Amino acid sequence: MTSGRQPRLPRPRRRRLPSPRPAATPRPVSRITGPGRGDGGRFRGRGPFRRGATRTRTRMVLAPATLLAVVCGLLLDGYLHAEVGNDARVHRSHPSRSVPDRLRHGGPVLTFDRDGRATEHSVPSRTVALTFDDGPDPRWTPEILAVLRKHDVPGTFFVVGQMVVRHPGLVRRMRQSGHEIGVHTFSHVDLSYQDTGRVDRELAQSQLALAGAASVTSSLFRAPYASEVRALDDRTWPVQRHVGAKGYLSAFVDADSEDWRRPPVKEIVQNATPDGRKGASVLFHDAGGNRSRTVKALDQYIGRMKKKGYSFTTITGALGAQSANHPAGAARVWQGRALIWAAALTQAALPCLAGLLGLVGAAVIGRLLMMVVFAWWHHCSRARRRYRVVQQVDDPVSVIVPAYNEKECIANTLTSLAASTHRIEILVVDDGSTDGTADIVEAMALPNVRVLRQQNAGKPAALNHGIAHARHDLIVMMDGDTVFEPTTVRELVRPFADVRVGAVAGNAKVGNRNRLIGAWQHIEYVMGFNLDRRMYDLLRCMPTIPGAIGAFRRRAVLDAGGMSADTLAEDTDITIALHRAGWRVVYQEHARAWTEAPGTLGQLWKQRYRWSYGTMQALWKHRRSIVDRGPSGRFGRVGMPLVVLFQIVTPLCAPLIDLFTVYGAVFLDPVRSLLAWGALMLVQLLGAAYAFRLDRERYRALLVLPLQQIAYRQLMYLVLLHSCVTAATGALLPWQKLKRTGEVDSQRARESVR
Structure with missing residues (x-):
């Protein structure tokens, strides 16, 4: 495939997008590409995301090494006060028959x-x-x-x-x-x-x-x-x-x-x-x-x-x-000095870690309280109810489905769209699939479905290709592994009754939640994604429209410069760009989409690694919004600090809670340490229960919440730490296409929550 620049989308004053040039000359997808996902382009930012020569193996070592250093520091500090399992017994007098x-x-x-x-x-x-x-x-x-x-x-x-x-x-x-x-x-x-x-x-x-x-x-x-x-x-x-x-x-x-x-x-x-x-x-x-x-x-x-x-x-x-x-001896002296230096470093770092722990605990509880309060406000807001009860948008919608090797899922996706109660056209953009995805779509012969083929150029290029061929001004974007309910599109476009709204984020749900790893992600989607979207909605600083379900005005997308290939998180990139262009981005909880979450830890790692790193790229790309005026400055000074604090800093430091719990249980007072951890767990459980109530989900999934906090959170910590190291070193990251099984369809997804 030849390299070159893809033509930019026309400016907003033009109503009809021209036909795209041949896909053989796509714009570079991203500074981070891999087999089958682009031509090896580079992100054009500076600073932490500069090009680097660090090998992947080095990154893989640095992330766990950082965690290991913290753990070893805690163990050393604990041992300097009392050995693990310290025996505090003091013997009383015994017979002395054996003593001369x-x-x-x-x-x-x-x-x-x-x-x-x-x-x-x-x-x-x-x-x-x-x-x-x-x-x-x-x-x-x-x-x-x-x-x-x-x-x-x-x-x-x-x-x-x-x-x-x-x-x-x-x-x-x-x-x-x-x-x-x-x-x-x-x-x-x-x-x-x-x-x-x-x-x-x-x-x-x-x-x-x-x-x-x-x-x-x-x-x-x-x-x-x-x-x-x-x-x-x-x-x-x-x-x-x-x-x-x-x-x-x-x-x-x-x-x-x-x-x-x-x-x-x-x-x-x-x-x-x-x-x-x-x-x-x-x-x-x-x-x-x-x-x-x-x-x-x-x-x-x-x-x-x-x-x-x-x-x-x-x-x-x-x-x-x-x-x-x-x-x-010299060897013994240097060994002893190494022990003393390590102890000195630990003693200097531990107060900092303890202070950081206090801040993290306050941030975790503060974030949860903020989300619950804003979610309650959002739920009771008449302005939000107006979209669902009074307002009605009957304009036809173009649904764009970018597809790259989605043969397992594409039939379920299109079948769910065909049952939509809203007038739609469906554009399946085949991004150079090698598994016959486009052939499957054509063989289904569904009405109002068009297949657009292009050479492999990446998801942003596929979405831009679809926008160029869309017939309608309201555009819905979804992933090829996602299924909609019949009313999803109708609910999703209702907020467009307000002419200030440029994009709408839908309610993405995990369809394959029957296994443990799916149940963990189900809790995360309901509590960690949808609950905080209600908060961001009221604060008017929504950071991400999920790629699984999002709706856009064509003019708003053009104002934002189209779907950009500068980052791995094109959904976060376009959302921030919309804010900076002056458009409102809202959340529509009643527009539900069922997506197939990763089914293995390896697949989950790849997905979240890409998400977290892409989010960092998007924040870095739009860093100038912090000093901008108007809508751009509003997001930069409200939304960006919240995203950095709640999606990067707090999750990165959250495992300190678990580490200090173990530290306290082993070296200090196990009862008080476990009670403190249990109290925090109870607060999170209550917050999760409220989120489940708002989403009308069954509470039984919360039975795995404690295990999620123990195991799942550590995995997400390592993913985020790995992403931070990647950003700091400027190393290259492959796209990492996920395996799909096609086990999610709209009927089974609805039955799973009954």
Whole structure:
């Protein structure tokens, strides 16, 4: 097929369109074409829709990669606060028959040899090893460090891995100040309830965090909820033996300040003071709550003990051993830094995502409330009833049916049109079909049916071809897989009694709704398309006349420049162009058409991918309407922001609701998270029920609404995300012709809702 430019349609002042030139020289259909759908033309816009060289494979990776990044970020943030399935149990005392008695009454430090035998070690007299658990904390750890620096004494900090990842700078300050660092597990879980695999993960992840934060590892360990060695029992002893076999020193305490109970400062000091001149490993906390009393008590405690002649050291210093902190290998350091960087990115992004979630939730509920209120207003409006009850339009109508390989559906389509109660002529424009579609139409020999043949040039060219040959000024356009009811055309053209109306959008319904995927689309058509069309109708900014059923004045189409091939969504393109040309576009709910929705997920993906990308193209093409005056500016400043917000931004962000629901159920409060999600689901169910009532649909289809929100919405999200990536990269998208089965005809469609 040769390439070239198709002649433009004549201007409005000419009443009769001339015969088109041979279809062998069509105008390029679109910047996005594929086999059998055009000659490889390009969309002439700039910016996001420029021509690009990115491969389709890259686009296919970027879309799910974006979703995966968000999911991984949520998982990482949740894990930094509590591991999946976090066990909050804390064991109580048990018998201690398996624990050697000498250990339970010995020193606070245990070491294990290769044979598993434990040795206890005590702190020398007049020596204090200050230890701090549960940090680092950005509020209290710096104050603890300041007190230690003031008195020039070292401390041993048993840090929690999750806190290290979130505040690595504090760990580096500890090391630079000469303090010792020990492991206090990664998530502060009671190890006595965990298997050895979980214990090993807690240790390994803590070491990774230390390596990333301070380039060190530690052989010093203290188990949560097990401060004193005399508390060892048959549940905690196996854990200590397992940890000791891995080369760790287990550190307990001789004196517990019990600052976690927040007693008076004087009592904290008294609790931490050893008897007589005994040495002691003393426990304080630098995290886990308000530690202001701990800071004051520590300052007094160090001064008091120094006056008594005590010296201060670390745990290993008290044993006369080398430091428990060792340089980490380069690989471990970079792995740890990667974990910390990922955590930092997640912590920075999560508040943004949470804020975005609030906006999305408000937008979803706001959109639903707007649609319901405007739909009620639309339903009660006398102006809309006037078209149905009083006004009557008897002018003949030309029905244009563009057809490309529609042999499965075309007979049902024409049969339904032949039963119309309105005077019509039918023009079937065969767009280079290779399956004998035109032959089927001619063989039917229906009255008032003409077949126009052209070389394959795309749907817009086929519609323009039909307009050029139409005999009447009122034109109805429909798809080749759609069937009309006998009264559809009559109802559809009634709004043309108002001379200001240039186009009418009909009520498209899913005919093949008996399967699950069809039922999902049925809900979407009734609630997501037809309900919001009532809102757009009242706001006078209808964004799309569905290709399945739409009526136009010939003059209005000419004013808009004809059916354009600049985008994949020619229906949205022409609708916006009509608004900009000053014509009113209205919605006629009583004009029903039954269309065959995609029957598989693959077909659905192709259709919605084309729709969403084509809509973005149309919005970009008409972006100047935002600054225009008159009717064009009205649509640009009212309709376009609504379309962008409700059809692109909100659906693109809506899965955050589901992601945060799962996040809350796993990491936070499952009951409250599920109740919040259920409340939102109930609001949507009520909105859908009202939409079904307006369309006089049976409520039983709403039984699949929860599953639609869980599964179908994620698919639509991926489609929209994929379209956004396509727009950003300027990659090429094939037309992607859908398979048809011909299972929808007007009789069976009506019976399906009885």
